[in-house]
Amino acid sequence: xxxxxxxxxxxxxxxxxxxxxxxxxxxxxxxxxxxxxxxxxxxxxxxxxxxxxxxxxxxxxxxxxxxxxxxxxxxxxxxxxxxxxxxxxxxxxxxxxxxxxxxxxxxxxxxxxxxxxxxxxxxxxxxxxxxxxxxxxxxxxxxxxxxxxxxxxxxxxxxxxxxxxxxxxxxxxxxxxxxxxxxxxxxxxxxxxxxxxxxxxxxxxxxxxxxxxxxxxxxxxxxxxxxxxxxxxxxxxxxxxxxxxxxxxxxxxxxxxxxxxxxxxxxxxxxxxxxxxxxxxxxxxxxxxxxxxxxxxxxxxxxxxxxxxxxxxxxxxxxxxxxxxxxxxxxxxxxxxxxxxxxxxxxxxxxxxxxxxxxxxxxxxxxxxxxxxxxxxxxxxxxxxxxxxxxxxxxxxxxxxxxxxxxxxxxxxxxxxxxxxxxxxxxxxxxxxxxxxxxxxxxxxxxxxxxxxxxxxxxxxxxxxxxxxxxxxx
Numbered sequence: 001x002x003x004x005x006x007x008x009x010x011x012x013x014x015x016x017x018x019x020x021x022x023x024x025x026x027x028x029x030x031x032x033x034x035x036x037x038x039x040x041x042x043x044x045x046x047x048x049x050x051x052x053x054x055x056x057x058x059x060x061x062x063x064x065x066x067x068x069x070x071x072x073x074x075x076x077x078x079x080x081x082x083x084x085x086x087x088x089x090x091x092x093x094x095x096x097x098x099x100x101x102x103x104x105x106x107x108x109x110x111x112x113x114x115x116x117x118x119x120x121x122x123x124x125x126x127x128x129x130x131x132x133x134x135x136x137x138x139x140x141x142x143x144x145x146x147x148x149x150x151x152x153x154x155x156x157x158x159x160x161x162x163x164x165x166x167x168x169x170x171x172x173x174x175x176x177x178x179x180x181x182x183x184x185x186x187x188x189x190x191x192x193x194x195x196x197x198x199x200x201x202x203x204x205x206x207x208x209x210x211x212x213x214x215x216x217x218x219x220x221x222x223x224x225x226x227x228x229x230x231x232x233x234x235x236x237x238x239x240x241x242x243x244x245x246x247x248x249x250x251x252x253x254x255x256x257x258x259x260x261x262x263x264x265x266x267x268x269x270x271x272x273x274x275x276x277x278x279x280x281x282x283x284x285x286x287x288x289x290x291x292x293x294x295x296x297x298x299x300x301x302x303x304x305x306x307x308x309x310x311x312x313x314x315x316x317x318x319x320x321x322x323x324x325x326x327x328x329x330x331x332x333x334x335x336x337x338x339x340x341x342x343x344x345x346x347x348x349x350x351x352x353x354x355x356x357x358x359x360x361x362x363x364x365x366x367x368x369x370x371x372x373x374x375x376x377x378x379x380x381x382x383x384x385x386x387x388x389x390x391x392x393x394x395x396x397x398x399x400x401x402x403x404x405x406x407x408x409x410x411x412x413x414x415x416x417x418x419x420x421x422x423x424x425x426x427x428x429x430x431x432x433x434x435x436x437x438x439x440x441x442x443x444x445x446x447x448x449x450x451x452x453x454x455x456x457x458x459x460x461x462x463x464x465x466x467x468x469x470x471x472x473x474x
Contacts, residue, residue, distance in 0.1 A: 239281025241297025263293025
């Protein structure tokens with residue numbers, strides 16, 4: 001499809017006599033898009049194209065454009081990346097404004113009345129909707145392909161509506177304010193909703209809340225048309241909520257549409273936020289400036305600085321008394337006398353006795369402390385500790401008779417502890433062990449067996465038997 005011929009005033013665009021207005025959302029059928037990136041074949045940067053449903057092109061459920069060669073570009077539309085989205089402006093009765101010389105607020109309409117001599121981004125008489133305000137009265141508007149074009153206070157006046165202009169009827173794509181909700185919808189009172197369906201019956205409108213995305217059906221008397229300022233304020237509240245630059249948040253993902261791809265992969269993480277202009281309003285960074293994505297306030301949980309510091313400090317996973325294994329850094333700075341692979345006890349997980357964030361550890365037995373980085377330690381589970389203690393006890397038991405673990409000798413008395421324990425009972429070792437087995441002659445009819453170490457236990461070492469001549473002679 002050929003590019004559309006467009007008349008472009010300051011705020012709206014006009015196509016074949018129909019007005020469209022730029023919006024911050026994904027495209028839908030009936031919208032037009034303006035290409036803002038180059039590099040596409042048969043698609044011209046700066047040109048406008050109608051949005052079409054891909055069903056008739058073999059791509060059901062996909063919205064995109066048809067280029068000048070007649071090819072459906074089936075890559076899904078995404079506002080703010082390759083194109084800008086414009087929606088059809090509802091036909092309103094003529095709106096009357098009065099000029100007021102004051103500082104503008106976000107969402108208000110302004111008119112240029114004293115343009116700077118060398119300004120080429122806009123002209124005398126141009127009108128804009130305010131995107132951002134500054135304390136000195138200067139504002140940012142969308143002009144010249146930018147949404148942060150600066151207009152200073154001396155150049156503009158605010159256009160205040162003399163009386164609200166109402167369309168003949170709300171239609172799909174319009175924004176309305178919920179003013180008289182039925183009891184089952186009272187939680188929607190004062191919400192700004194986008195009309196998504198119109199059944200033209202007694203309860204005609206389905207409206208999706210700008211605040212949380214929830215949908216309800218409404219009677220006509222429940223809604224009035226929302227002003228531009230009300231819509232802008234509602235969208236800004238979704239984007240920013242009560243977050244200011246430098247606040248802290250956890251990415252919770254309650255509103256998946258409120259997360260970009262990067263943020264959706266970081267749900268659960270904690271971040272420092274800063275406001276940005278765009279489809280989503282809050283930029284997210286983790287510790288050391290790690291980029292975590294962009295989100296709206298609706299997808300975040302506000303947390304305190306203390307919560308953020310605790311959640312992002314890797315030492316928070318350790319507690320006083322935890323058993324840990326030193327995995328690196330042994331005998332190095334802060335860890336002289338401590339060996340890699342050995343088990344130690346956390347003495348102070350967030351010690352202040354070091355100029356960097358370290359964990360103070362100590363020996364399980366004995367004195368002296370060391371200072372380890374959190375990544376140099378790994379927690380040891382209770383099960384692993386129990387196994388270590390069992391092995392230590394086993395080693396101590398054998399060491400008490402001057403032997404290593406499982407160092408059986410001919411003449412030792414042993415007991416079967418395997419599946420046949422009740423039948424086999426006690427026996428005597430016939431020869432020193434080989435290949436992790438020991439030959440045992442049981443005292444009953446069970447006979448002689450080559451037993452693995454794990455099914456027998458030592459009862460009496462041969463050196464302590466008084467029923468053998470060797471012992472008596474000793």
